[in-house]
Amino acid sequence: MSGDRREVIRGRLSELRSRQRKAEGLRRIAVSAAVVALVSGALAAVAVIVLTERGRTSLDAVKSFTVTDRTHTTEPVRYPQTPPVGGNHDPAWQNCGVYNQPIRDENAVHAQEHGAVWISYRPDVPRAEVEKVLTAMAGRDYILLSPHPKQAAPFVASAWSKQLMLESADDPRLSAFLRAYIKGPETPEPGAPCDGGVGEPLL
Amino acid sequence: MRRIYLLAGVAVALLAATVVWGALMRPGAPPDTSPEAGFARDMQVHHSQAVRMSMIVRDRTRDEETRRLAYDIALTQQQQIGQMYAWLETWGLPQTSSGRPMAWMKGRHHVEMTAKPEQPTPESPPMPGMATSRQLKELEQASGRDAEVRFLRLMIAHHQAGVQMAEAALSLSDDPQVRRMATSMVAAQQSEIDLMERMLVARGEAERTQ
Numbered sequence: 520m521s522g523d524r525r526e527v528i529r530g531r532l533s534e535l536r537s538r539q540r541k542a543e544g545l546r547r548i549a550v551s552a553a554v555v556a557l558v559s560g561a562l563a564a565v566a567v568i569v570l571t572e573r574g575r576t577s578l579d580a581v582k583s584f585t586v587t588d589r590t591h592t593t594e595p596v597r598y599p600q601t602p603p604v605g606g607n608h609d610p611a612w613q614n615c616g617v618y619n620q621p622i623r624d625e626n627a628v629h630a631q632e633h634g635a636v637w638i639s640y641r642p643d644v645p646r647a648e649v650e651k652v653l654t655a656m657a658g659r660d661y662i663l664l665s666p667h668p669k670q671a672a673p674f675v676a677s678a679w680s681k682q683l684m685l686e687s688a689d690d691p692r693l694s695a696f697l698r699a700y701i702k703g704p705e706t707p708e709p710g711a712p713c714d715g716g717v718g719e720p721l722l
Numbered sequence: 723m724r725r726i727y728l729l730a731g732v733a734v735a736l737l738a739a740t741v742v743w744g745a746l747m748r749p750g751a752p753p754d755t756s757p758e759a760g761f762a763r764d765m766q767v768h769h770s771q772a773v774r775m776s777m778i779v780r781d782r783t784r785d786e787e788t789r790r791l792a793y794d795i796a797l798t799q800q801q802q803i804g805q806m807y808a809w810l811e812t813w814g815l816p817q818t819s820s821g822r823p824m825a826w827m828k829g830r831h832h833v834e835m836t837a838k839p840e841q842p843t844p845e846s847p848p849m850p851g852m853a854t855s856r857q858l859k860e861l862e863q864a865s866g867r868d869a870e871v872r873f874l875r876l877m878i879a880h881h882q883a884g885v886q887m888a889e890a891a892l893s894l895s896d897d898p899q900v901r902r903m904a905t906s907m908v909a910a911q912q913s914e915i916d917l918m919e920r921m922l923v924a925r926g927e928a929e930r931t932q
Contacts, residue, residue: 722843
């Protein structure tokens with residue numbers, strides 16, 4: 520083999536190597552770009568899911584009230600909210616459970632004082648819609664369910680000093696409200712009875 | 723030199739993350755879906771019905787033995803409800819779960835639990851072993867020996883499911899205060915089941931295991 524041919528072969532080899540190196544460099548850049556894109560895409564997706572889920576069950580729309588009166592009275596009480604979220608009330612509390620007739624505000628407020636959440640519905644809401652509330656109740660006690668003839672929203676969830684208006688019983692915020700406010704931190708007498716009072720619930 | 727800054731930066735970030743994590747996750751507090759939280763929630767619901775049945779039967783009979791037992795059950799279980807309420811408060815957890823009742827037991831129950839209907843009826847117990855709203859109404863309307871026998875039967879079934887729930891907590895939890903309470907529930911309720919079965923026999927009723 521002549522020295523010239525060796526030179527030529529060496530030259531082509533180094534050319535090939537440098538091409539290879541360039542290709543490897545490009546590939547590395549492409550791979551890292553893909554990884555970065557994938558990871559940030561996944562993070563963004565997680566963030567979107569978390570944020571929408573938070574939004575769906577957010578309790579930002581819950582209204583808070585300051586309730587100071589809580590004495591027993593057999594007289595009718597005028598409450599500033601409809602349905603009420605606390606105040607003076609009847610000596611007898613309403614037994615928790617499901618009613619298909621309106622219950623007295625004064626008895627329901629006493630149950631709220633003991634930690635009950637009162638889910639009330641406008642009387643014209645279809646029965647099938649109302650029955651969806653039973654699913655949201657899911658084995659919890661300390662819940663009153665009844666129609667309220669004077670309320671504006673289809674559904675209202677009311678606990679002592681807390682209230683949430685709802686258009687539908689499917690709204691996941693209903694379950695979130697129950698979780699947050701059944702015997703919640705605002706309850707004046709958490710764990711006091713929600714049976715042994717007045718009323719014969721259907722369930 | 724730059725490396726030192728970088729390392730220092732990472733260390734500070736880690737420290738901050740640990741502090742934030744520690745503040746968010748109370749040390750030692752069981753999480754929301756833990757067996758401890760499930761036990762504390764479901765047992766409160768279960769217990770409060772036992773309290774109610776005891777209060778009813780005290781109004782429906784003059785029998786000293788039944789009234790004393792009912793007094794004992796009502797006050798013991800009401801006190802335990804208060805303890806479990808306080809655990810959840812201390813753990814920073816809501817008093818009710820978003821899941822189905824008994825989900826935390828992971829199948830550790832032998833009482834019929836299958837295919838709980840989505841929609842409750844007056845004939846469906848809210849939880850295994852609990853009386854239906856119809857049975858409660860019947861107890862409220864009964865009196866004397868009839869009320870005693872109804873109470874004993876309902877409370878035996880109630881306690882049997884309670885013992886199973888406490889046993890499930892014992893097999894799923896390492897928390898010392900949960901284990902202490904569950905252990906004492908198993909012993910106390912089992913001995914009350916035995917007592918109530920003897921009381922049924924004494925009232926001319928054959929023992930009937932559920």
